[in-house]
């Protein structure tokens with residue numbers, strides 16, 4: 173029996189990177205998936221690709237801007253209607269941006285706020301509207317207890333100084349605390365809330381961070397950079413699937429039923445194991461200025 177058979181799973185930021193890998197693994201585990209993302213082209217391409225691979229995949233894509241309350245509310249409401257069979261059992265928020273970089277005395281307030289609006293406001297909105305629709309569903313059924321789960325993406329940058337840009341780190345630290353607070357409250361409604369703190373994983377975000385390039389070339393350059401700094405044998409670099417598997421563990425009502433208010437670090441021990449950071453120091457001017465320009469060109 174597939175672990176998430178017929179479960180309704182909402183994945184925000186599901187068009188690329190970690191979110192896309194999570195969509196794929198939940199589909200393989202039998203879930204019915206609603207993927208939301210602001211990048212509608214990437215989302216359409218992802219849905220088309222996944223449906224071509226398995227035409228029976230119960231997958232719907234929907235535009236969602238995680239920093240816009242009406243948009244997040246509409247996504248959660250859509251997950252409560254056919255073709256979905258029940259309100260969400262699992263919600264995962266993978267939406268994120270690298271956001272503003274550079275020295276703090278050169279950082280403009282608008283860029284600071286934009287990063288926070290996607291990460292912290294977005295996480296608040298996802299938890300809020302997940303709780304609204306999850307609480308509507310009966311959790312005590314004839315078949316037993318139906319436990320629901322929310323998983324949010326934090327970062328090791330939210331746990332240690334100097335690993336990520338200022339607004340990125342600050343907003344991720346706030347996400348870890350928001351997850352703990354929400355978990356303490358929502359556990360009474362049988363909803364668990366946990367976070368994942370990944371280390372550096374090659375995606376379009378690390379492509380921008382390490383190579384000023386979000387394309388497949390940039391992601392490959394990021395992978396090469398990470399391979400030359402990894403503490404693991406055989407130049408082993410973390411993958412989007414490594415993070416997706418950890419997300420699925422925390423989402424599982426079978427394997428993680430007693431895990432709540434936790435932030436799981438998935439970084440090969442880089443943060444706590446003394447292997448040192450694999451990312452450049454994000455507030456150095458020499459690094460930050462070309463990055464700032466590259467991001468400006470893309471309107472990030």
Ligand SMILES: NC(=O)c1ccc[n+]([C@@H]2O[C@H](COP(=O)([O-])OP(=O)(O)OC[C@H]3O[C@@H](n4cnc5c(N)ncnc54)[C@H](O)[C@@H]3O)[C@@H](O)[C@H]2O)c1
Nearest residue numbers: 185188189190210211237238267268325327372373375377
């Ligand atoms: N890749 C890493 O090294 C790493 C490390 C730590 C944490 N994370 C976190 O993991 C999550 C996923 O990142 P990723 O590496 O897969 O990046 P990614 O750029 O590949 O994917 C991020 C997704 O979020 C979407 N998105 C951006 N803004 C959005 C918005 N306003 N509304 C809805 N969707 C939006 C993007 O379109 C994209 O599909 C992020 O929260 C990121 O901060 C990533």
